[in-house]
Amino acid sequence: MIVVENYHKVYDKTIAVSGLSFTVEAGQVLGLVGPNGAGKTTTIRAITGIIPPTRGQLSVAGHDVVADPVQAKRRFAYIPDEPKLFELLTVTEHLKFTAQAYEVPADVAAERTEDLLKRFDLIEKRDALAQELSRGMRQKVAICCAYLHAPDAIFFDEPLTGLDPRAIRTLKDSIRERAENGAAVVISSHLLSLVEDLCTHLLILNRGQSLFCGPLHELRSAFSELSADASLEDVFFYATDNAHADSSDTTSLGAAVTDEGVP
Amino acid sequence: MIPRILPPALWALHWLTFRARVRKICRGCRTVRGALGLLAGIAIFGGWMTMFFVQRHHAQPQFVRDYVPFGLLMMCVLSLVFSKSGQGIAFQPAEVEFLFPGPFRRRDLLLHRIVGNSLMLVPTSLMFSLFFYPHVTYWLAGFAGTFLALQFQTMFQVTVSLLAGAVRERLFSFTRLAMAVLIVVGLAVSLSITLDAPLPDSGGRISQLRDTWPGRVILFPFDIFGKTMAATSPVELAVWGLLGTAINVLLVGMLFLLDLDFREASLKTSQRMQQRLQSIRSGRLHWTGGSINIRRLRYISLPWLRGAGPVASYQMTTALRSAKGMIGMMLFILVTAGLPMFLVGRSNAGNVAASVAAPALMFVLFFFPQFVQFDYRGDVDRMGLLKTLPLRPIAITCGQLVTPVVFLLVVELLLISVMAVSGVLSTTVLLNVLAFLPLVNLMLFAIENLMWLLYPCRTAVAGAADIQAMVRQMLLMLLKMIVLSLVFGAAIAVGAVAWLIADSVAIGVVAAWFACAGICVGLIRLVAQAFNRFDPATDTPA
Numbered sequence: 001m002i003v004v005e006n007y008h009k010v011y012d013k014t015i016a017v018s019g020l021s022f023t024v025e026a027g028q029v030l031g032l033v034g035p036n037g038a039g040k041t042t043t044i045r046a047i048t049g050i051i052p053p054t055r056g057q058l059s060v061a062g063h064d065v066v067a068d069p070v071q072a073k074r075r076f077a078y079i080p081d082e083p084k085l086f087e088l089l090t091v092t093e094h095l096k097f098t099a100q101a102y103e104v105p106a107d108v109a110a111e112r113t114e115d116l117l118k119r120f121d122l123i124e125k126r127d128a129l130a131q132e133l134s135r136g137m138r139q140k141v142a143i144c145c146a147y148l149h150a151p152d153a154i155f156f157d158e159p160l161t162g163l164d165p166r167a168i169r170t171l172k173d174s175i176r177e178r179a180e181n182g183a184a185v186v187i188s189s190h191l192l193s194l195v196e197d198l199c200t201h202l203l204i205l206n207r208g209q210s211l212f213c214g215p216l217h218e219l220r221s222a223f224s225e226l227s228a229d230a231s232l233e234d235v236f237f238y239a240t241d242n243a244h245a246d247s248s249d250t251t252s253l254g255a256a257v258t259d260e261g262v263p
Numbered sequence: 264m265i266p267r268i269l270p271p272a273l274w275a276l277h278w279l280t281f282r283a284r285v286r287k288i289c290r291g292c293r294t295v296r297g298a299l300g301l302l303a304g305i306a307i308f309g310g311w312m313t314m315f316f317v318q319r320h321h322a323q324p325q326f327v328r329d330y331v332p333f334g335l336l337m338m339c340v341l342s343l344v345f346s347k348s349g350q351g352i353a354f355q356p357a358e359v360e361f362l363f364p365g366p367f368r369r370r371d372l373l374l375h376r377i378v379g380n381s382l383m384l385v386p387t388s389l390m391f392s393l394f395f396y397p398h399v400t401y402w403l404a405g406f407a408g409t410f411l412a413l414q415f416q417t418m419f420q421v422t423v424s425l426l427a428g429a430v431r432e433r434l435f436s437f438t439r440l441a442m443a444v445l446i447v448v449g450l451a452v453s454l455s456i457t458l459d460a461p462l463p464d465s466g467g468r469i470s471q472l473r474d475t476w477p478g479r480v481i482l483f484p485f486d487i488f489g490k491t492m493a494a495t496s497p498v499e500l501a502v503w504g505l506l507g508t509a510i511n512v513l514l515v516g517m518l519f520l521l522d523l524d525f526r527e528a529s530l531k532t533s534q535r536m537q538q539r540l541q542s543i544r545s546g547r548l549h550w551t552g553g554s555i556n557i558r559r560l561r562y563i564s565l566p567w568l569r570g571a572g573p574v575a576s577y578q579m580t581t582a583l584r585s586a587k588g589m590i591g592m593m594l595f596i597l598v599t600a601g602l603p604m605f606l607v608g609r610s611n612a613g614n615v616a617a618s619v620a621a622p623a624l625m626f627v628l629f630f631f632p633q634f635v636q637f638d639y640r641g642d643v644d645r646m647g648l649l650k651t652l653p654l655r656p657i658a659i660t661c662g663q664l665v666t667p668v669v670f671l672l673v674v675e676l677l678l679i680s681v682m683a684v685s686g687v688l689s690t691t692v693l694l695n696v697l698a699f700l701p702l703v704n705l706m707l708f709a710i711e712n713l714m715w716l717l718y719p720c721r722t723a724v725a726g727a728a729d730i731q732a733m734v735r736q737m738l739l740m741l742l743k744m745i746v747l748s749l750v751f752g753a754a755i756a757v758g759a760v761a762w763l764i765a766d767s768v769a770i771g772v773v774a775a776w777f778a779c780a781g782i783c784v785g786l787i788r789l790v791a792q793a794f795n796r797f798d799p800a801t802d803t804p805a
Contacts, residue, residue: 011800011801045799048651049651050651050799051798051801070654073651073652078651080648084644084647088580088581089577093562093580096562097573097577100573101574101652102653
């Protein structure tokens with residue numbers, strides 16, 4: 001569903017991402033983790049067509065993001081870390097606009113709107129302007145808009161920021177459901193517990209290079225120096241600290257793991 | 264021993280703030296682009312200053328004496344009219360965080376704000392003194408008078424804010440209304456006295472208005488600042504300057520005597536101000552009024568239109584919901600443009616309409632597009648979202664340009680109606696203007712958006728001391744005028760050639776119209792390309 005091959009992103013003299021390759025199949029939930037500046041958001045932004053890649057092939061649902069952006073964009077949804085809403089539109093108007101932009105038939109959109117507003121506790125806020133909403137509410141609106149056109153691929157960038165415990169549970173359940181129904185999901189987050197809880201696959205990025213990419217259950221075996229019961233946190237620190245200590249080793253590790261991709 | 268006016272820490276804060284501004288300017292010059300920008304700014308500013316110096320054939324202090332008091336009165340009336348109960352003095356968010364819980368007295372904080380405001384007035388007064396230079400005898404008098412006048416206006420605003428935050432809502436509203444009524448009645452009485460009298464040989468109606476007894480009463484404090492600016496000898500400057508300073512000191516003394524607790528109201532005001540600034544920074548000028556129920560204005564659902572419809576829909580809805588303040592601003596411009604013309608003594612209706620409409624039309628063409636940002640500029644923080652939409656860049660661009668073009672057209676049609684009713688425009692000219700206006704508007708906004716996408720910047724929320732922001736604005740304005748001249752020049756050239764070949768004015772006009780339309784299509788494609796190459800990661804301004 002999501003294919004990234006040999007993706008590079010360079011800003012002036014800074015290499016943000018270097019030679020990244022991975023795939024996410026339908027039904028898989030990929031956790032994208034890494035320290036600040038690792039290239040997580042840059043990668044998601046490139047796949048979603050917000051920024052152009054310097055080099056490489058990026059496609060969603062068989063459509064190249066650079067060559068055929070409109071068709072690719074119809075098939076995915078992106079929820080940024082800080083949703084920027086239209087301040088003078090109401091909650092339902094955001095959904096109306098999304099339905100129009102993604103050409104969701106009016107009756108289908110109306111039905112889904114009701115379901116989503118109920119599910120994310122936004123019924124009472126349906127006529128509230130975006131500028132009147134709290135951080136968490138805005139996040140919920142962005143999620144509802146993303147789900148409205150039933151995308152085949154969904155990209156989340158720090159999805160839990162600002163959400164209350166009930167909304168966190170609702171979001172987690174909804175992500176599982178979407179994946180079970182065949183959507184490919186990518187979650188970029190610093191919350192390793194969230195990744196461990198939701199993801200089937202993991203991609204550890206550091207300084208724009210992949211340190212590990214594969215199913216979550218293969219993570220411990222990839223780092224044989226660690227004990228079998230090491231937590232995800234232990235593995236994360238081991239991988240990133242070692243990468244910091246020896247950049248040449250990191251490059252080779254990154255390249256080796258990247259070539260394998262997600263099975 | 265020098266009395267301790269402010270705690271040393273607060274003086275240090277002012278000093279550090281000043282240094283920060285200087286540092287910002289210096290850092291901006293480290294890059295080639297920044298240095299060139301500053302040089303260009305100095306050149307433009309120098310040219311502007313030279314213009315004022317060249318214009319100074321002989322000083323006209325009477326002009327300053329006549330108009331400055333009225334200008335100040337208008338600013339104070341506006342402060343009064345737009346003040347709200349519960350409003351307080353605005354502080355910077357960091358000042359609220361650090362100073363409010365800090366070891367400072369209430370008076371220290373108040374004086375800190377007054378000193379801060381006064382320091383900010385120095386560069387502003389410098390700019391205004393250049394503007395007034397052709398009309399005053401001494402530059403120093405112009406500068407001192409401007410500084411004192413602006414300081415008075417600021418202090419008046421602070422006083423109103425303090426009272427608004429301290430007294431009960433009904434009392435404040437009543438006092439405000441009573442003062443406004445008194446001023447209006449006073450002006451009406453002096454106007455009737457003035458109109459009954461014959462037009463004087465020297466001066467004008469405005470001078471006559473000032474000399475009536477209600478005029479003298481209402482303009483008493485403002486007159487002193489006007490006379491300081493227009494001082495014709497050093498002695499006069501010293502006398503009027505000292506009087507102006509005494510008025511300002513008295514105002515500070517009154518504030519200290521009142522000793523009102525402003526902190527809670529200030530906290531709320533500062534938060535509101537911060538929200539407004541953020542709103543402006545994100546490209547959405549804060550026009551919405553508080554009383555209107557904007558949800559009643561329904562979402563405008565336009566047809567698909569190859570993807571342009573949804574984008575135009577949200578922009579149009581946003582524009583309509585922001586229209587209240589915009590309409591108010593237009594009315595304000597019309598009134599402020601029309602009233603002086605009337606007072607100067609023009610009686611011919613056509614001349615009045617022309618003199619009102621000409622500056623208003625210039626404003627509409629060159630400045631209004633900067634305020635009407637219901638396009639890419641207003642979506643500065645949503646460029647990522649626009650990029651993820653499954654729509655072609657050309658469709659998004661068309662959708663973005665529809666709203667500002669329509670909005671501007673409505674405003675222009677209002678102005679043109681006034682001109683048509685006044686008989687300023689003939690039917691032929693009117694028809695031609697109506698045919699070309701949509702295309703001209705489209706060109707204006709296409710150029711505005713093209714330049715913004717190529718050189719993105721946030722709407723400046725800067726004071727007079729932010730030289731780089733001013734330079735950027737000046738350069739963009741200059742560049743826009745050059746591009747517009749070239750574009751219009753090309754269309755006129757095509758029209759002229761067609762006219763010469765066919766020997767028919769009508770064919771020339773039609774040819775020019777098609778040339779304009781062709782240029783519009785080309786510009787839209789250029790804007791779409793610029794949007795396509797816009798990289799939100801690197802191009803979004805800080």
